[in-house]
Amino acid sequence: MGVFPITYRQDAGDVTVGGVRLCDLAAAYGTPLYVLDAATIRDMCGAYVTPLQSAYPNHMVVYAGKAGMSIRLLSFLKSCGLGVDVVSGAECLTALRAGIDPDKIVFHGNNKSLEELQLAVNAGVNIVVDHEQEMAMLSDIATALGRRVLVMLRLKPEIEAHTHDYIKTGQIDSKFGLDKDSVMALAAAYNAHAFIHILGLHSHIGSQIFDTEPYYDLVDRMVAHTQSLSQVLGRDVEVLNLGGGMGIQYTEQDDPPVVSALVAGMAEKLKSACQKAGIPLPKLVLEPGRSIVGVAGLTMYRVGAIKDIPGIKTYAFIDGGMADNIRPMLYQSQYTFGVAQRADATEHKTYAVAGRYCESGDVLSHTVSLPTLQVGDLIVVYGTGAYNYAMASNYNRVPRPAVVMVENGKSTLLVRRETMEDMLHFDVEA
């Protein structure tokens, strides 16, 4: 896929994405601004759905909404054939409001509240059960409401995914899911429940994964677990959810897998593993987040000041920073930087791109080579479509940026910019 959205163009130094000049977007919507390229998102949805249509027709691809969601984005993803995975009541409401079929919503989380589970059961969405207490709570809710609940049981596959410790999830000490024996015991305990129907297993090994081997190992391991579950239930298992986590290219150095080839490979491996195990093919569910929207996104900032510390470094101060992109501070994430205009300039200088927030660590990068900057220039950070808007905060009571989607020379507002007044909205005045 590369580092840039697929519609990225540069014309005499002016950058366009989705056929719209970035400087025109900044003028129309202000900065900082999150921009999503519709064509790139559609392309990435196709990278999952197209190979599966031929190789594994019984599938469902759900977008991991935690990567970033809004009603309009989810309805766009619905038009690309995706369902949605949610991890909170409000995410679930957003998916329902976007018109996602409850059958195509998967509700996750290691500590869902009573209110959230009631919402999920009432709406009829699929629930990934994390542990025994949650199953007991679900049983009470389903029985009280007299509603059948479709569940997957989250199993720790114990596969090493080579990624940052904070985004590994499949290992035995992970807070998510249960070990194999506990999952089987839970399945046995609820097999005959009048309102709980166990669809199958769920697993997820981590995020921003570049190796393909862990995914193939995951297929083998989860097929073996599915076979065991089938014995416990005394019937065929309908679903196997293998999670998401496929990595993307943030910088030239990153080398993620080609999604369509990985997905086709997983489908083939699943078919042969099921055949060997003598079990029917379950519905394959995948939950990509980052790889659907990451590269489609960029964030644009206006340079407010340039501070030179002679012999040490030159800061370019931008009008956003850690509150709209926490990832450099959280995971030491690297990004590709550019400018929206004069992108063809030959004279470059090294800058530390520092945010506006009251933290010394609020620096998006300490060393970026950019065309020599002037106050008022637009700095662009690429690859910010996933886990940026989603993790944004109002630190320092700074309003969060707007989110726009661009396609065929047009822009559509997905989320409006917050205002200073919005920052006071929840305060109770004396």
Ligand SMILES: Cc1ncc(COP(=O)(O)O)c(C=O)c1O
């Ligand atoms: C259960 C589950 N599924 C899917 C995802 C999506 O991962 P990614 O955005 O890396 O594809 C996550 C993210 O951590 C997750 O926890």
